[in-house]
Amino acid sequence: MTSILILNGPNLNLLGTRQPEVYGHTTLSEVEKACIAHGKQLGVTVSCLQSNHEGALIDAVHAARETHNGLIINAGAYTHTSVALMDAVASVAVPTVEVHLSNIHAREDFRHRSYLAKVALGQICGFGVQGYLLAIDALNKHLES
Numbered sequence: 048m049t050s051i052l053i054l055n056g057p058n059l060n061l062l063g064t065r066q067p068e069v070y071g072h073t074t075l076s077e078v079e080k081a082c083i084a085h086g087k088q089l090g091v092t093v094s095c096l097q098s099n100h101e102g103a104l105i106d107a108v109h110a111a112r113e114t115h116n117g118l119i120i121n122a123g124a125y126t127h128t129s130v131a132l133m134d135a136v137a138s139v140a141v142p143t144v145e146v147h148l149s150n151i152h153a154r155e156d157f158r159h160r161s162y163l164a165k166v167a168l169g170q171i172c173g174f175g176v177q178g179y180l181l182a183i184d185a186l187n188k189h190l191e192s
Protein backbone atom coordinates (compact mmCIF):
# COMPACT_ATOMS: atom_id res chain seq x y z
CA MET A 48 0.00 0.00 0.00
CA THR A 49 1.28 3.45 -0.88
CA SER A 50 2.41 5.37 2.16
CA ILE A 51 2.76 9.17 2.28
CA LEU A 52 4.28 11.26 5.05
CA ILE A 53 3.04 14.83 5.52
CA LEU A 54 5.59 17.06 7.24
CA ASN A 55 4.63 20.45 8.63
CA GLY A 56 7.29 22.85 9.81
CA PRO A 57 7.58 25.75 12.23
CA ASN A 58 4.52 27.57 13.56
CA LEU A 59 2.09 25.34 11.68
CA ASN A 60 1.13 23.78 15.03
CA LEU A 61 -0.64 27.10 15.65
CA LEU A 62 -2.93 26.78 12.63
CA GLY A 63 -6.46 27.87 13.44
CA THR A 64 -5.36 30.76 15.63
CA ARG A 65 -2.24 31.93 13.77
CA GLN A 66 -3.04 34.87 11.45
CA PRO A 67 -6.37 33.30 10.40
CA GLU A 68 -6.79 35.99 7.72
CA VAL A 69 -3.75 34.43 5.97
CA TYR A 70 -3.86 30.77 7.00
CA GLY A 71 -7.55 30.17 7.75
CA HIS A 72 -9.39 28.84 10.79
CA THR A 73 -8.69 25.12 10.37
CA THR A 74 -6.43 23.62 13.04
CA LEU A 75 -3.47 21.39 12.21
CA SER A 76 -5.22 18.44 13.78
CA GLU A 77 -8.23 19.03 11.48
CA VAL A 78 -5.89 19.31 8.46
CA GLU A 79 -4.22 16.04 9.40
CA LYS A 80 -7.55 14.26 9.91
CA ALA A 81 -8.77 15.48 6.50
CA CYS A 82 -5.55 14.23 4.87
CA ILE A 83 -5.77 10.82 6.52
CA ALA A 84 -9.44 10.49 5.48
CA HIS A 85 -8.64 11.58 1.91
CA GLY A 86 -5.82 9.04 1.77
CA LYS A 87 -8.20 6.28 2.94
CA GLN A 88 -10.55 7.04 0.04
CA LEU A 89 -7.62 6.54 -2.34
CA GLY A 90 -6.23 3.48 -0.57
CA VAL A 91 -3.18 5.44 0.58
CA THR A 92 -1.78 5.42 4.11
CA VAL A 93 -1.12 8.99 5.27
CA SER A 94 0.94 9.75 8.35
CA CYS A 95 1.65 13.23 9.69
CA LEU A 96 4.37 14.94 11.69
CA GLN A 97 4.91 18.55 12.71
CA SER A 98 8.05 20.06 14.18
CA ASN A 99 9.31 23.54 14.90
CA HIS A 100 12.90 22.27 14.62
CA GLU A 101 14.88 22.14 11.39
CA GLY A 102 16.95 19.12 12.49
CA ALA A 103 13.86 17.14 13.45
CA LEU A 104 12.37 17.78 9.99
CA ILE A 105 15.64 16.65 8.38
CA ASP A 106 15.67 13.50 10.53
CA ALA A 107 12.08 12.79 9.46
CA VAL A 108 13.00 13.16 5.78
CA HIS A 109 15.89 10.72 6.26
CA ALA A 110 13.69 8.22 8.10
CA ALA A 111 11.05 8.39 5.36
CA ARG A 112 13.53 6.66 3.04
CA GLU A 113 12.76 3.37 4.80
CA THR A 114 9.08 3.87 5.57
CA HIS A 115 7.29 6.01 2.99
CA ASN A 116 6.87 6.18 -0.79
CA GLY A 117 6.32 9.92 -0.94
CA LEU A 118 6.56 13.14 1.04
CA ILE A 119 4.41 16.25 1.26
CA ILE A 120 6.18 19.13 2.97
CA ASN A 121 4.98 22.48 4.17
CA ALA A 122 8.27 23.68 5.62
CA GLY A 123 6.85 27.04 6.77
CA ALA A 124 9.58 29.67 6.91
CA TYR A 125 12.32 27.02 6.44
CA THR A 126 11.11 26.91 2.83
CA HIS A 127 12.82 30.23 2.28
CA THR A 128 15.97 29.64 4.31
CA SER A 129 16.92 26.00 4.68
CA VAL A 130 19.56 24.68 2.31
CA ALA A 131 19.89 21.78 4.79
CA LEU A 132 16.27 20.70 4.33
CA MET A 133 16.60 21.02 0.55
CA ASP A 134 19.74 18.84 0.70
CA ALA A 135 17.90 16.28 2.84
CA VAL A 136 15.11 15.94 0.26
CA ALA A 137 17.67 15.75 -2.57
CA SER A 138 19.58 13.05 -0.67
CA VAL A 139 16.77 10.55 -0.09
CA ALA A 140 15.16 10.18 -3.52
CA VAL A 141 11.66 10.09 -2.03
CA PRO A 142 9.30 11.98 -4.39
CA THR A 143 8.26 15.20 -2.65
CA VAL A 144 5.49 17.73 -3.19
CA GLU A 145 5.80 21.18 -1.61
CA VAL A 146 2.66 22.75 -0.15
CA HIS A 147 1.81 26.18 1.21
CA LEU A 148 -1.55 27.33 2.47
CA SER A 149 -0.98 30.88 1.25
CA ASN A 150 0.15 32.01 -2.20
CA ILE A 151 3.78 32.69 -1.30
CA HIS A 152 4.36 34.41 -4.67
CA ALA A 153 1.74 37.05 -3.92
CA ARG A 154 3.30 37.91 -0.54
CA GLU A 155 6.54 39.56 0.64
CA ASP A 156 9.56 39.20 -1.64
CA PHE A 157 11.44 37.01 0.86
CA ARG A 158 8.69 34.39 0.53
CA HIS A 159 9.08 34.13 -3.24
CA ARG A 160 12.25 32.06 -3.03
CA SER A 161 11.78 28.41 -2.16
CA TYR A 162 14.81 26.18 -1.71
CA LEU A 163 12.50 23.17 -1.57
CA ALA A 164 11.07 23.94 -5.00
CA LYS A 165 14.46 23.12 -6.49
CA VAL A 166 14.17 19.48 -5.40
CA ALA A 167 10.39 18.95 -5.24
CA LEU A 168 8.27 17.37 -7.97
CA GLY A 169 6.16 20.51 -7.82
CA GLN A 170 4.64 23.16 -5.62
CA ILE A 171 1.01 23.75 -4.65
CA CYS A 172 0.28 27.07 -2.96
CA GLY A 173 -2.58 29.46 -2.38
CA PHE A 174 -5.42 26.95 -2.00
CA GLY A 175 -5.48 26.72 1.79
CA VAL A 176 -6.13 23.30 3.31
CA GLN A 177 -7.29 22.02 -0.08
CA GLY A 178 -3.63 22.23 -1.15
CA TYR A 179 -2.72 19.24 1.02
CA LEU A 180 -5.48 17.15 -0.56
CA LEU A 181 -4.40 18.21 -4.05
CA ALA A 182 -0.84 17.23 -3.11
CA ILE A 183 -2.00 13.76 -2.01
CA ASP A 184 -3.78 13.32 -5.37
CA ALA A 185 -0.76 14.54 -7.34
CA LEU A 186 1.73 12.42 -5.42
CA ASN A 187 -0.48 9.33 -5.57
CA LYS A 188 -0.88 9.69 -9.36
CA HIS A 189 2.88 10.20 -9.69
CA LEU A 190 3.62 7.09 -7.63
CA GLU A 191 1.13 5.02 -9.68
CA SER A 192 2.66 6.08 -13.01
Ligand code: DQA
Binds near residue numbers: 058122125126151
Ligand atom coordinates in the same frame (compact mmCIF):
# COMPACT_ATOMS: atom_id res chain seq x y z
C1 DQA B 1 3.58 28.95 4.65
C2 DQA B 1 4.18 30.19 3.98
C3 DQA B 1 5.50 30.58 4.62
O1 DQA B 1 6.03 31.72 4.00
C4 DQA B 1 5.32 30.87 6.10
O2 DQA B 1 6.55 31.15 6.70
C5 DQA B 1 4.59 29.78 6.80
C6 DQA B 1 3.44 29.16 6.16
C7 DQA B 1 2.17 28.64 4.10
O3 DQA B 1 1.69 27.52 4.35
O4 DQA B 1 1.54 29.48 3.46
O5 DQA B 1 4.91 29.45 7.95
O6 DQA B 1 4.41 27.85 4.40
